[in-house]
Amino acid sequence: MFFMRLGRMLLQDKIITQQQLDAALKRQREVGGRIGTNLIEMGFINEKTLTEYLSKHFEVPSVMLSELTIDRSILDLIPQELATKYEAIPFKREGKILHVAMANPKDVFAIDALRFATGFEIKPYVATERSIKKFLEEHYKSKALEDEVMEEIGAEDELEVVKEEKEEETTSELAAMVESGPVVQYVNQLLKAAVKERTSDIHIEPYEKSVRVRFRIDGVLHEMKPPPMKMFKAVVSRLKVMAKLKIQEKRFPQDGRFEARIDGKRVDFRISTVPTLFGEKVALRILDRSQVSLNLRDLGFEEQPLNHLLRALKNPFGIILVTGPTGSGKTTTLYASLNEINDPEINITTAEDPVEFSIMGINQLQVNESIGLTFASALRAYLRQDPDVIMVGEIRDKETTEIAIRASLTGHLVLSTVHTNSAAATITRLVNMGVEPFLIASTLILVVSQRLVRKICPHCKAPLKINEDDLKKYGFEPERFKDKQLFHGLGCDKCRKTGYAGRIGIYEVLPVTKKIRDLILDRATDIEIEKAAVEEGMITLREAGILKVLRGETDIFDVAKETTLR
Numbered sequence: 390m391f392f393m394r395l396g397r398m399l400l401q402d403k404i405i406t407q408q409q410l411d412a413a414l415k416r417q418r419e420v421g422g423r424i425g426t427n428l429i430e431m432g433f434i435n436e437k438t439l440t441e442y443l444s445k446h447f448e449v450p451s452v453m454l455s456e457l458t459i460d461r462s463i464l465d466l467i468p469q470e471l472a473t474k475y476e477a478i479p480f481k482r483e484g485k486i487l488h489v490a491m492a493n494p495k496d497v498f499a500i501d502a503l504r505f506a507t508g509f510e511i512k513p514y515v516a517t518e519r520s521i522k523k524f525l526e527e528h529y530k531s532k533a534l535e536d537e538v539m540e541e542i543g544a545e546d547e548l549e550v551v552k553e554e555k556e557e558e559t560t561s562e563l564a565a566m567v568e569s570g571p572v573v574q575y576v577n578q579l580l581k582a583a584v585k586e587r588t589s590d591i592h593i594e595p596y597e598k599s600v601r602v603r604f605r606i607d608g609v610l611h612e613m614k615p616p617p618m619k620m621f622k623a624v625v626s627r628l629k630v631m632a633k634l635k636i637q638e639k640r641f642p643q644d645g646r647f648e649a650r651i652d653g654k655r656v657d658f659r660i661s662t663v664p665t666l667f668g669e670k671v672a673l674r675i676l677d678r679s680q681v682s683l684n685l686r687d688l689g690f691e692e693q694p695l696n697h698l699l700r701a702l703k704n705p706f707g708i709i710l711v712t713g714p715t716g717s718g719k720t721t722t723l724y725a726s727l728n729e730i731n732d733p734e735i736n737i738t739t740a741e742d743p744v745e746f747s748i749m750g751i752n753q754l755q756v757n758e759s760i761g762l763t764f765a766s767a768l769r770a771y772l773r774q775d776p777d778v779i780m781v782g783e784i785r786d787k788e789t790t791e792i793a794i795r796a797s798l799t800g801h802l803v804l805s806t807v808h809t810n811s812a813a814a815t816i817t818r819l820v821n822m823g824v825e826p827f828l829i830a831s832t833l834i835l836v837v838s839q840r841l842v843r844k845i846c847p848h849c850k851a852p853l854k855i856n857e858d859d860l861k862k863y864g865f866e867p868e869r870f871k872d873k874q875l876f877h878g879l880g881c882d883k884c885r886k887t888g889y890a891g892r893i894g895i896y897e898v899l900p901v902t903k904k905i906r907d908l909i910l911d912r913a914t915d916i917e918i919e920k921a922a923v924e925e926g927m928i929t930l931r932e933a934g935i936l937k938v939l940r941g942e943t944d945i946f947d948v949a950k951e952t953t954l955r
Contacts, residue, residue, distance in 0.1 A: 396424045399434070404442065409433040409854075423492075426519040430879055432854035436517055443515045449494045452514040454478060454524045461614065462599060464528060466507050475499035476521045485509055490516035526886045527611065572623040575616055576631075580658070582613075584651050587891070588675055589716070593628075595621055595668035607843050607892050608716065611885065625662070625669050632660045639669055646743070654679050659743060676745050681721055683728045683748070688721065691928055691936060694898035697835060701900070702730050705777075706800045707834035708793060710784070712809045718841050718894050719806045720745055723780055726804060727751055730778065739780040740767035756782065768792045772799075781805040787823045794824065797832040810953070811930070812838040812899035813919035816909055830906040838897040840930055840951040842943045843889035849881035853944065863949040869935060877944040893942060895933040895951070 396414065399405045405413075405428060413427040420427075425443075428434045437453060444451035459480045466479050466487060476492035477499065487509035491499065494513035503511050583591050583604055590605040593615075600615040616624055629636045632645030642663045648655050657676040662669045682688065685695060701709050709726070711719045724746060727737055731750045742756040742764070752774075754767055764781050765788045771779055772792075784790050784805045793803045809815045815836045819829050853875040857867040878888025899905070899922045908918050923929065928936075934948030 394424070396428075398446065399428070399442070402442075404438070405433050412854075423518045425517055426522075429517065429519050430851070432859075432875075432877070433856070435859065436520060439517050440515065440520075443517070447494055447515050450514050452480065452488075452490045452516050454480070454490055454516055454520045460599070461601075461612070466509070467503060468506065471503065471506055473525055475503065476518060476525075477503060478516070478521055478524055479507075480514075482509070486512050488512050488514060490514045490521060492516065492518040492521050523880060523886050526880075572620060572627050575620065576624060576627045580649060580656075581651055583673075583675060584656055584677060586885075587677075587680060590675065591671075591673040593621075593625065593671040593673075595665065595670065597667050606885070607887070607889055608841060609843075609887070621668065625671055628660055628671060628673070629662065632658075634660070634662065640664055657745075678746055681746070683721070683725045683746075685722075685725045685729055688718070688725060688896075689894035689937070690896050690898075691933060693926065694837075694896050694928055694933075697898045697900045698726070698837065699729070701835040702726055702802075704802055704834055706797050706802055708797050708803045708805070708832050709835050709837070710815055710833070711804070711806045711837045711839065712812065712815045713806075713839045714808070714810075716841070717839050718892075719839065720782075722837060722839060722894070723804055723806065724748065727778070727780055735777045736775060737778045737780070738771045738774060738776045739782070740764055740771065741780075741782040763789075765789045765792055768796065772796055772801075776801055778802045778804070783807070790819060790822055790824050794828050794832050809838070811915065811919065812836040812897045812927075813915040813922060816905075816918055817915045820909075820912060826909050826912055830901070830909040833901045833909075835901060836899045838899075838930060839894050840934075841892040842895055842934060842937065842947045842951050843887075844891045844893050844943055845876055845941065846878040846881060846884035846888055846890040848883040848890075849879040849888060850876050850941070851879050853877040855945070860945070863945055864931075864953075865935070865945060865949070870939075873939055874941075875938060875945065876941045877946070888944075889947070893937065895930055895937060895948070897928065897930045897933060899927055 396410050400407060400410050409428070413424055413431055413433060416427045416431060417424055425439050429436055429439060436455070440451045440453060457480055463479050463482055466482070467477060467489070472478065475496065478490040479487050480490055481488040487507055489503065489511050491513050493499065494515045500511045500513060579591070586604055586606055588604040588606050592603040592610070594601045598618070600618055600621045602613045602615040603610045604613055626636045629643070631647045634643045634645045642661065644659070644661050646657065646659050648657050654677070659674040659676065661672045685698065690698070711722050713719050727739070728748065731737060731748065733750070737750070738752045738754070740754045740756055744753045744755050747753060756762055756764055756767060764783065764785065768779065768781060768789065769792060779796055779801055781789065781793060781803065782805070784793060784807050793805060797803050807815050807818060809818050815838070816829060816833070820826055855875065860867045860870060878884060880886040880888045884890045902925060904921055904925065905918060908921055931948070931952040934943070934952050937943045938945050938948055
């Protein structure tokens with residue numbers, strides 16, 4: 390590649406040590422791959438540093454493939470065989486020039502072959518072998534999955550849509566058209582593939598000359614090969630028919646739901662359509678009860694925070710709040726909490742938007758703001774239903790907060806969610822909404838702040854070597870990891886080459902003690918409240934993540950991404 394081997398060059402420039410080079414060479418002899426790939430996977434150098442280094446020595450521009458969203462029409466300009474053979478990824482086209490990421494941008498034979506195959510002048514950029522291989526594997530696996538789906542279109546493969554008791558008739562000609570044929574088969578296979586891949590959301594997005602389909606798996610979007618452009622409108626119409634939406638209405642957003650039986654289990658789909666410049670964008674939320682545990686002990690709580698929550702749930706009155714960003718598992722925590730106290734002797738009611746799962750023994754209400762059924766009005770109605778426990782999907786305004794406080798003061802246990810970044814910030818948020826501090830201090834029992842981190846894939850889990858500078862860069866104290874073995878996932882077929890499989894929660898649980906109540910009454914800042922809580926033993930989100938890193942459940946990269954150092 391260079392006149393001097395890469396490993397020696399990195400050593401000479403003091404980017405790695407002799408010990409690191411020896412270890413990487415030993416691993417290279419055992420598992421193969423280029424020395425740069427082995428150095429990255431052992432944690433001795435990061436992707437960006439190596440890419441910039443290669444750019445400097447090749448004297449060509451560099452590109453970070455992980456930071457790009459590449460149109461599939463560009464990717465398809467280089468056939469799979471050539472892309473794999475020459476480790477080349479096209480990422481941009483300008484007139485007759487094709488910009489290509491290459492592991493060896495000085496390979497004139499490769500450049501000539503690509504020029505001949507594509508008809509474009511090739512402008513090479515350098516990228517690491519590891520990033521190119523990862524990109525190739527992810528792109529062609531998603532392409533293979535879609536090809537498999539398309540092959541099965543037309544085969545006898547029915548997916549049963551679970552009918553509701555009252556079913557409206559659809560007379561639209563378009564609805565009749567999409568009830569049969571390859572469109573039905575494509576949609577069925579798309580939904581089945583999404584459930585099989587543990588997808589939480591499906592995105593179907595129209596553009597001027599193409600369609601994009603993406604699956605959100607473990608919180609990260611993965612692009613799939615889309616249906617033909619000519620099939621797009623029929624696919625959207627088929628999904629709208631399944632959800633009993635108005636297929637003629639394309640000017641306004643619509644929301645709906647449907648259930649389907651997939652591999653013997655009932656799966657709930659929530660659909661949202663939004664008009665965009667080139668057609669309707671569709672988002673499908675998949676609610677697969679078999680993938681969700683409603684046992685608090687399975688969610689990832691550390692022992693001490695879990696005990697705090699279990700004690701709080703035994704209170705006959707008061708407020709318990711769960712906070713975190715969208716998609717952080719708040720509803721699952723609320724459901725698991727209700728499941729913990731679900732008993733024939735207790736009357737439990739909920740007001741949700743939407744109701745994600747039905748739970749036997751719990752009275753669940755779907756909020757519908759279009760007819761005036763808001764969280765606040767649902768709460769007022771429930772107070773006349775002799776409840777013991779009330780769960781409100783979200784506290785969004787002062788009115789809902791005041792009714793929740795009134796409910797707790799009159800002998801009810803209230804559970805709800807708030808959108809804030811930490812447990813302590815939840816308290817100051819309530820004050821900023823105009824709630825009197827004495828009301829918060831007298832009713833709030835406990836606050837749970839949470840995030841979801843990805844679990845390391847057990848099939849490709851490997852030791853991670855990382856230096857002190859990189860630990861500091863990610864906001865960690867090196868001493869915390871001294872003499873500790875850390876792990877990461879190398880990426881394999883089982884995990885779509887991501888190194889991760891599934892997610893688990895990390896939790897920050899703040900009990901409202903006498904000291905915290907005094908701070909609330911004094912209108913203390915969230916920083917002051919958090920400091921006092923930590924002094925009383927609260928485990929922060931960052932610390933909860935570190936504990937999982939030390940146990941080998943996740944890696945420092947995902948914990949750094951999901952938590953902030955305060």
